Amino acid sequence: MTRDIDIALLRAFLAVVETGGVTTAARILNRTQAAVSLQIKRLEELFGTELFVREKKRFILSPAGERLFGNAQRLVALNDETWNAMTTPQFEGEVLLGVPPDIVTNLVPPVLQRFNQAWPRINVSLICKASTLLLEELAERKLDLILTTEIDSGSGGETLLRDRLVWVGGPGCDTHLQRPLPVSLGSKLCRFRPEVVKALQKARIDWRPVSQDCNMEPLYATVRAGLAVAPLMRPCCPAFREI
DNA sequence: CCAGGACAGTTTGGTGAACT
DNA sequence: AGTTCACCAAACTGTCCTGG
Missing domain, CATH: 3.40.190.10 (Periplasmic binding protein-like II)
Structure with a gap:
């Protein structure tokens, strides 16, 4: 007989391992303490073995729990990866991004790298000009998005980094x-x-x-x-x- | 014959309260 | 702080019916 492992139960198991208790795990999972306690119980009934050694108020992994831990991490990660792959919209197109010269070399590359990983089908065209010109071109809709360096936080934008x-x-x-x-x-x-x-x-x-x-x-x-x-x-x- | 909708019964999993 | 229990809502499952 094949049985399916409920990812929610594994997530509860990992939360209890990470926090060392059901109460804190419940807070992380947005559940009541009783619900998480029941999830652990169901998981233990599913495998027919105790996953934790209850020592006073601490939950310590049993040998069976140790065996489950690595696989549980992989299953939850694979679940999340699959979920993201199937639900994230696949946008396509081009974004004209304006960046001033003083931040383009050191601050922008990691941002572009993360963006490219998240949205591989979007081409980013980088335009490098002074912040004053970038603001003008954004107003004229010649650019889609700009990063600027400012003395004070202006209106209509979001402050991403504040430094001296x-x-x-x-x-x-x-x-x-x-x-x-x-x-x-x-x-x-x-x-x-x-x-x-x-x-x-x-x-x-x-x-x-x-x-x-x-x-x-x-x-x-x-x-x-x-x-x-x-x-x-x-x-x-x-x-x-x-x- | 198959797909899909409606419905009823069953199962699952959550909560709060009481207890350990 | 954790477990257990009663209760409840939501989800699931099976059955029946209808239409293409």
């Missing part, structure tokens, strides 16, 4: 001690530029611009070479030295 700007310089360089201070500011359209200039004026630091290209590579090159310092978002400057 830091001054960075090349490893071993004393560029930050020079006056006037050589500063690579990037594009004149950069949203951070007015705030950075204001901060320099407030600190009464005499400065001069170095790289003002909208492309980040010249900026990185001048910083790495010790020709300038630059204000960057921390996640975007792992190879440099924070001053």
